[in-house]
Amino acid sequence: xxxxxxxxxxxxxxxxxxxxxxxxxxxxxxxxxxxxxxxxxxxxxxxxxxxxxxxxxxxxxxxxxxxxxxxxxxxxxxxxxxxxxxxxxxxxxxxxxxxxxxxxxxxxxxxxxxxxxxxxxxxxxxxxxxxxxxxxxxxxxxxxxxxxxxxxxxxxxxxxxxxxxxxxxxxxxxxxxxxxxxxxxxxxxxxxxxxxxxxxxxxxxxxxxxxxxxxxxxxxxxxxxxxxxxxxxxxxxxxxxxxxxxxxxxxxxxxxxxxxxxxxxxxxxxxxxxxxxxxxxxxxxxxx
Ligand SMILES: [Mn+2]
Numbered sequence: 001x002x003x004x005x006x007x008x009x010x011x012x013x014x015x016x017x018x019x020x021x022x023x024x025x026x027x028x029x030x031x032x033x034x035x036x037x038x039x040x041x042x043x044x045x046x047x048x049x050x051x052x053x054x055x056x057x058x059x060x061x062x063x064x065x066x067x068x069x070x071x072x073x074x075x076x077x078x079x080x081x082x083x084x085x086x087x088x089x090x091x092x093x094x095x096x097x098x099x100x101x102x103x104x105x106x107x108x109x110x111x112x113x114x115x116x117x118x119x120x121x122x123x124x125x126x127x128x129x130x131x132x133x134x135x136x137x138x139x140x141x142x143x144x145x146x147x148x149x150x151x152x153x154x155x156x157x158x159x160x161x162x163x164x165x166x167x168x169x170x171x172x173x174x175x176x177x178x179x180x181x182x183x184x185x186x187x188x189x190x191x192x193x194x195x196x197x198x199x200x201x202x203x204x205x206x207x208x209x210x211x212x213x214x215x216x217x218x219x220x221x222x223x224x225x226x227x228x229x230x231x232x233x234x235x236x237x238x239x240x241x242x243x244x245x246x247x248x249x250x251x252x253x254x255x256x257x258x259x260x261x262x263x264x265x266x267x268x269x270x271x272x273x274x275x276x277x278x279x280x281x282x283x284x285x286x287x288x
Contacts, residue, residue, distance in 0.1 A: 029046025105121075129163045132166045
């Protein structure tokens with residue numbers, strides 16, 4: 001048990017939180033959606049994703065591999081509804097607790113702002129951190145409706161921390177965001193059509209990333225037919241096999257943190273939660 005968390009449910013295949021093995025992974029949920037601007041409900045993401053995780057077999061047929069990695073589920077953070085900055089700080093504190101235990105964080109959202117605290121903690125621990133960000137949106141606004149801390153400003157805050165960004169699946173952005181990308185040297189973009197047409201080039205690029213990597217997956221990167229219950233559903237989008245290819249490539253690298261955010265449903269068995277659980281399950285299968 002970490003400070004600031006409680007345990008409503010644990011992800012399938014997670015180990016008991018005792019005799020913690022170093023260099024493994026720790027799951028925390030962030031049941032928060034106070035800056036959501038369209039479809040609300042991401043605060044229930046952690047519980048429905050964990051519930052969906054029990055639908056998978058220990059043997060992962062796609063990768064011909066058993067899920068043998070050790071990981072712990074420390075439950076959900078005691079978020080502060082209505083206060084994004086304080087919640088981001090709590091996520092940062094809790095991720096630092098995980099890092100002190102020599103565990104790498106896996107975060108289940110909750111709105112995308114959950115990533116801000118995690119990336120802050122990791123960017124202070126690791127030099128030359130690269131954030132691989134899968135999303136329909138760039139999330140690079142300096143402010144969103146007057147707020148600096150929001151689901152729509154996540155990657156701008158991360159960029160201010162000095163990280164390199166690789167954005168994959170982008171299909172919606174503002175002109176200001178595009179200008180910002182042009183004005184910087186360390187944001188690489190693979191738009192939605194690149195994923196469908198040039199996956200080899202993306203895999204080659206990811207294989208050659210130097211240094212530690214944080215992976216942030218906004219569920220709205222998926223095609224909305226596959227994952228409709230997200231904060232901002234956006235037509236187009238990735239298919240499950242494309243996520244599998246990207247994860248398989250990235251998991252050969254030095255992954256220091258991982259999040260799957262923006263699952264917004266209160267319905268057990270709803271497909272967005274099932275797909276989010278599968279992405280986490282695949283990640284846990286692929287890492288050693
Ligand atoms: Mn998004």
